[in-house]
Amino acid sequence: MTATIVVPTLGRPSLGRLLEALGPGLAKHRFELLIVDDRPGDRPPLALPPGIEATVLDGPARGPAAARNTGWRAARHEWIAFLDDDVLPDPDWADRLADDLAEAGEHVGGVQGVLRVPLPADRRPTDWERVTAGLADGAWITADMAYRRAALARCGGFDERLPRAFREDAELAFRVRREGWSLRRGRRRVTHPVRPEGRWVSVRTQRGNADDALLRHLYGPRWRQRLEIPPGRRHRHVAITAALVTAGAAALVAASGRRGWTAVAAGAGLAWAAGTAEFAAARIAPGPRDPSEVATMVATSAVIPPVATVHWLRGWLRRRAAEPLGSQPAGLPPAHRCPAGWAALSRPTASRSVPTRPFASRSAEGSR
Template sequence: MTVTVVVPTLGRPSLDVLLAALAAGVAEHDLELLVVDDRPGNPPALDVEAKVLTGPARGPAAARNVGWRAARHDWVAFLDDDVVPDPDWADRLVLDLAAAGSEVGGVQGVLRVPLPDDRRPTDWERVTAGLADGAWITADMAYRREALERCGGFDERLPRAFREDAELAYRVRREGWTLQRGNRRVTHPVRPESTWVSVRTQRGNADDALLRRLYGPEWRELLEIPPGRRPRHLAVTVAGLTALAAAAARRPRLAALAGLAWAAGTAEFAAARIAPGPRDAREVGTMLVTSAVIPPVATLHYLRGWWRWRARG
């Protein structure tokens, strides 16, 4: 079984942990290991035998394309640089791919996200844990090189680690391949993040606008992506803007009604995020503030994406 392992990286410290976990299996099974450094500057110094490629600094989709196009083997296994493979990951990878029939274009690994045992998980921890249930995510996903060639690889118009893997999986299946789940395992630790991470991730709404432009109103069903809150975010944003405009126009009744609608929508969103969490003062405060900020930010990013892609396909 000839396999290339591609790891795009931004040089995070977790890369060293990943490569150390891979070292024995790479040597035993003679896997080709390609690390795509997606930052400008000096390439990382590695303690394992691997080829370092220079990425275009346009996000993980473009970096992975650099990797698989340079690969020498028939199968390409993608790993994110913040996962930790099990000690027998390479053994199970080889078995997963050997068991794949000729109609199988891709095989996903099993992903675990460790959560605290002594308290309820925070909002960010729950978001990260959702990766464990994701379909065809490239935190650990292997594709036949032929399947990647047929569909052209990752769409580089999707610059974030957000939807780019689901979109590729759809096109691979559209080309007639099937996808299946394997038995190899990786762990995805919850990395530390700032208070504003939930606001920052709303930039992905711009990518959703592109996917809707490409695949129409049913794009979520086609790409196996769960329903989102965008309609509610839009309604809350409109209510807030209406309240401000009515207040400026000295229409107190309309301002009060719109303000009440905004407050109710924001409270519902905050409660939905607070209820399953630890409910300590810091988490509650963070959820209250970010729940007020997220709807307009999400709406703005979606409109920005809609405007950019309105005449393109």
């Protein structure tokens, strides 16, 4: 079973380890390898190990959804396997991919790989380590996910309005199944190491709340259930933020000499403190509880609710006019009966020219 492997990258050092692990299997199965260089602006050539036949595509630098669309639209084969550039495939990954795809029936539009996240054996995991470990239980995540070209073409590919590595895979999986395809889990395996991050990473990731606002607009109040996304804490974050804003506003009014507002400020402040303490305790309890982790959880737990709420409101205001991505024009055959030729004819055209550069001709210079 032939396939195209698409690897979007920002030039992480882990890309070289990924390609070295893929090398033997690529040659054995004659898989096509497309690397989408999605680094913004002028950039030096990627530092890639020699000896592997691949094509490097210029990505649009608009996030992983757009980079993956660039890759699959340039692919030659019926199946496209997406890999993130920070995973490490097992030695037999290519063999198992071939088996997974060969066993996929005509109604199967996608096959997910098995993801492992190694955690420390000598202590409890930190908050960031637990967040990363949650990927192992994620549904249809594109860290290792193969899709049939006809399924991607039928539903229009990844939604590029989701610019982060956040929800874009779950949203695509929903539309693929809505078009009549089924998804299944395969047996190939990759390891996803925990990426080193600073103590404020949990605050930076709150930008994803803007994407949640788009999904809420597109798919309604039950969007989490429809997209198989676990419940979150948005309502609690909004309540904590409202208490903080009320406390601050009441304190300003009380400072002007108006009676009764001091009690309002105190009550709202207590509500904010209680909500923040509960949030911090919920994050501290399963962790290592060392002084550094506790300090990080206390500080970020005070910041996350208002930051998350602001990003949600920003996303909601900007996405009010957005519409769901539609399927291909009416009259085409149902997705599970699409002939192979139709998939090629209906391949979407890239929005920009994508020059290809043979892998073998690239110099092994340093990457960012």
